[in-house]
Amino acid sequence: MEPRPDHVRSLERWLYRVPSHRSNMKELSATGFMSNRGRQIVCxxxxxxxxxxxxMGAEWFETCLLDYDPCSNYGNWTYGAGVGNDPREDRYFSIPKQVSALKY
Incomplete structure (x- = not known):
């Protein structure tokens, strides 16, 4: 499943419009890096x-991240999607709670 360039651009533009994701996207585009918490929030x-x-998200990060590692990237995305190895079912990552914990 290769992310289409037009879909990736749409995702990036949309994420830039959401205040809680803007700083993560700016960091990614400026440095090729995103904090672990930022990666979890976006995922x-x-x-x-x-x-x-x-x-699609995992492949998108693969093309953007300078510190890309297949095991970490795909492990984080499967965990975030609830299809990875996690004993707790139907986990939801509370974005408002996580965003409030960020130190900018």
Whole structure:
């Protein structure tokens, strides 16, 4: 499942419009890096709230991140999507709670 360039651009533009994601997107575009919490917030939002297939998000991060690691990336995306190895079912990553915990 290769993310289409037009879909990726749409996702990026949309994420820039959401205040809680803007700083994560700015960090990613400026440095090729995003904090672990930022990655979790973006993943949870795209998968749980927007219904985006987690594989598309994982492949998108693969193309953007300078510190890309397949095991960490796909592990985080499967965890965020609820399809990975987690004994707790139907986990939801509370974005408002996580955003309030960020230190900018």
């Amino acid at each position: 949870s939002f795209l998968v749980r709230d927007m219904g985006i297939d987690w594989r």
